[in-house]
Amino acid sequence: MKSWRFWLPAVATLLLGMDGVYMEDMRAENINLLTPTDYNMVLNLGMRVLPRDCYDMLMTSSGKARDGVYLIQPGDTPIVAYCAMQEGGWTVVQHITVNSSVDFDRTWDEYKNGFGDVTGDHWLGNKYLHQLTLGPAHYKLGVKLVDRDAVTKTGEYDPFLVEDESTAFRLRLGLFQGTAVDALTTDTENYLHDNQKFTTKDRDNDNYFQNCAKLEFQGVPCGGWWYDACAGANLNRRNVIYWQKDCNKEHLCKYAWMMVRPSDLVKMIYSGDCKKDEL
Template identity: 65%
Template sequence: MHLWRSGHWGKSYSIGFVVIRISKKQPLNSQTVQYTFDLLVTRPCNEIDSFQTPFFYSGKQKQCVQEKHQQELSEYPRDCFEIFQRSKGNSRDGLYIIQPKEDPIVVSCNMQDGGWTVIQHITANSTVDFDRTWQDYKYGFGSVHDNHWLGNEYMHQLTSGSVRYILGVKLVNLDAEIKWGQYEPFLIENEESQYRIRVGLYQGNATNALTLDTEAYLHDNQKFTTKDRDNDNYFQNCAKLEHNGIPGGGWWYDACAGANLNRRNVIYWQKDCNKQRLCKFAWMMIKPIDHSLSYPPKSCPCPKVEL
């Protein structure tokens, strides 16, 4: 089942066993739109388990949801980990609706590893263009089930509340080997602060590319830079600098980068992913600190692939 981020406001669209009504209060994840879900389920009510499907059903569907779930479904969960908790660990990977603040958004949840909310995913040589404007990076772009940027504003909303978050970075090279790193805590400041990134203590088997200046670049405490808003510490705009004709894309540059997961032709993470050591996939994901467990980097479901 694919969820396309387009449509006409106020119309209803059937996707699989649901009907989605799309509305717009403000720009959400860029092409993403804001979603209001009025779900029409064609299966019998006794077959519906909202915690076992890749969508979290809305409270408006009370006439067809088991009575014991009605109170829980009156609001959307804050993040993927809350869904994971409510399901007692039985949720599946997929797309879910969360509500970090006033407006609900659709996110990809990594449930097999304990309820991580994916905020970025890129495949090397992706067809999704990461050379975007400030506004695009603010509200997000791409396909939520594939290569995408969730949106700086939503990262801020998720990480700026009373709950502190941890950032996980997952890298997969051409031999299907996993590198994993995590930063505790993780915070994205507001737009007035240019969506500055703040990361804490590091652990993992990947290089510490955000806070260890092995290449004379520190990404922690840097403002976000895009091709139309230069906040970096270089005399040129780092987001515009090209490698084989492909610009760097938006990122928390220093002057310029010891890491950059948004350059679509070369995923860069110091010695782990670069022009000589090619990586195929990268993910950034978050979950609450108190419930974060280290990702087991012993196996990878990804087949060996070639660029």
């Protein structure tokens, strides 16, 4: 960090608060994603002006912040999030382990507000995805997949936006690059996830004659996702993480992450008279 004085307010909070933490410092709206015994894991308690996201926190610390849980404030109220600082200041918005003990078969409100444990398997929340990607800067989405042989594949969509609840948290994606296949914007029949609304077991917004979130594989529902009819990718299937040929029932993956950070794009890309992406 810039100096040890940067962390003195947090240290004082840990020493003087009940159970190691002043509860007023844990004013995060999504505090349910952190167990009380883990409150002291938050690395920037006592920080007067909270960062907007993990990348903002990394820049504030002159690049010295470490991986862990931080308070950030992408909207009107603070939230807790896990920051992958060593990878460049990514804000983790989803993590899943195959056959996770965390149930991803959740309702619309649960996907909206987030669930799970921010230090492990979780969904940060669609309304926070919207707040993070709303700007003022453009954001990009990072996907990380790890198979059973510990082979890691990654991909990025730049730019990336989740629209507000009035649009059913519609997904908007830009150009793709990475070692993983493009499983979200490839124009394959019935499997184009870009521009799709979010669907849960109690809110059917997909393009299939049944609710894709209710369909089961090995007795496990598919969970909430931006379905088409139904999926070329789904990182919320906790029995089989699915990402076309990279992760499926024949090629099992152990872990998957979704992360966001500010975009590398300075301006939107145009082609002739037509916008490539109108985010």
